[in-house]
Amino acid sequence: xxxxxxxxxxxxxxxxxxxxxxxxxISGHTALYWYRQSLGQGPEFLIYFQGTxxxxxxxLPNDRFFAVRPEGSVSTLKIQRTERGDSxxxxxxxxxxxxxGNTIYFGEGxxxxxx
Amino acid sequence: xxxVEQSLFLSVREGDSSVINCTYTDSSSTYLYWYKQxxxxxxxxxxxxxxxxxxxxxxxxxxxxxxxxxxxxLRIADTQTGDSAIYFCAESGANNLFFGxxxxxxxxP
Numbered sequence: 001x002x003x004x005x006x007x008x009x010x011x012x013x014x015x016x017x018x019x020x021x022x023x024x025x026i027s028g029h030t031a032l033y034w035y036r037q038s039l040g041q042g043p044e045f046l047i048y049f050q051g052t053x054x055x056x057x058x059x060l061p062n063d064r065f066f067a068v069r070p071e072g073s074v075s076t077l078k079i080q081r082t083e084r085g086d087s088x089x090x091x092x093x094x095x096x097x098x099x100x101g102n103t104i105y106f107g108e109g110x111x112x113x114x115x
Numbered sequence: 116x117x118x119v120e121q122s123l124f125l126s127v128r129e130g131d132s133s134v135i136n137c138t139y140t141d142s143s144s145t146y147l148y149w150y151k152q153x154x155x156x157x158x159x160x161x162x163x164x165x166x167x168x169x170x171x172x173x174x175x176x177x178x179x180x181x182x183x184x185x186x187x188x189l190r191i192a193d194t195q196t197g198d199s200a201i202y203f204c205a206e207s208g209a210n211n212l213f214f215g216x217x218x219x220x221x222x223x224p
Contacts, residue, residue, distance in 0.1 A: 004157075033211060042119070042203050042214030043158070056210040091157060104212065106150075108157035 004107035012113045021077040021110045025094030035091040082114045119215035126221045133191040135218045137204030144206035149189045152201045
């Protein structure tokens with residue numbers, strides 16, 4: 001596609017449920033990032049993939065959070081036993097090769113609300 | 116760790132210049148960025164500056180970098196109502212970006 005695509009755009013779930021958020025990066029981009037943005041805050045880094053492997057997962061807050069990118073393209077962020085504090089916008093971004101400069105493109109985010 | 120700080124709010128009149136300021140802590144950052152976020156939308160990259168530069172101009176946008184003071188600013192000339200949004204400063208880390216809390220710019224007609 002033309003840009004980074006994220007689904008669902010909105011998700012309301014009950015506390016304790018399992019949630020999957022999907023990201024479809026720009027075609028050909030090897031680097032993929034997940035960020036979380038809470039209300040009134042800037043985005044916070046969660047995890048970075050280079051190809052199929054998680055090159056840096058230091059931002060994942062705890063073991064309830066997990067992400068995969070099995071074929072080096074689409075990625076899924078998985079949240080187990082959701083808590084109300086997980087409510088946020090989850091942003092995905094991609095980059096041609098993970099180097100700096102003007103090459104990191106963000107999707108519109110998945111708004112997660114845990115009730 | 117990295118810390119990026121911005122003032123929370125800025126109001127300007129349409130046609131005036133806006134200046135949004137940011138301070139950061141990691142002197143090894145290679146790139147510094149400005150992103151724009153409109154309500155309910157994702158992040159749009161506005162401009163970036165390489166750390167060995169002190170100024171970059173792109174149409175109505177001027178970025179100034181004071182590396183000694185770790186201070187970055189974004190000037191928007193002839194501010195329009197469509198410029199109303201949240202502006203995020205970000206510095207590059209090894210594998211990701213570190214964002215400030217954002218400055219909400221309100222343009223008064």
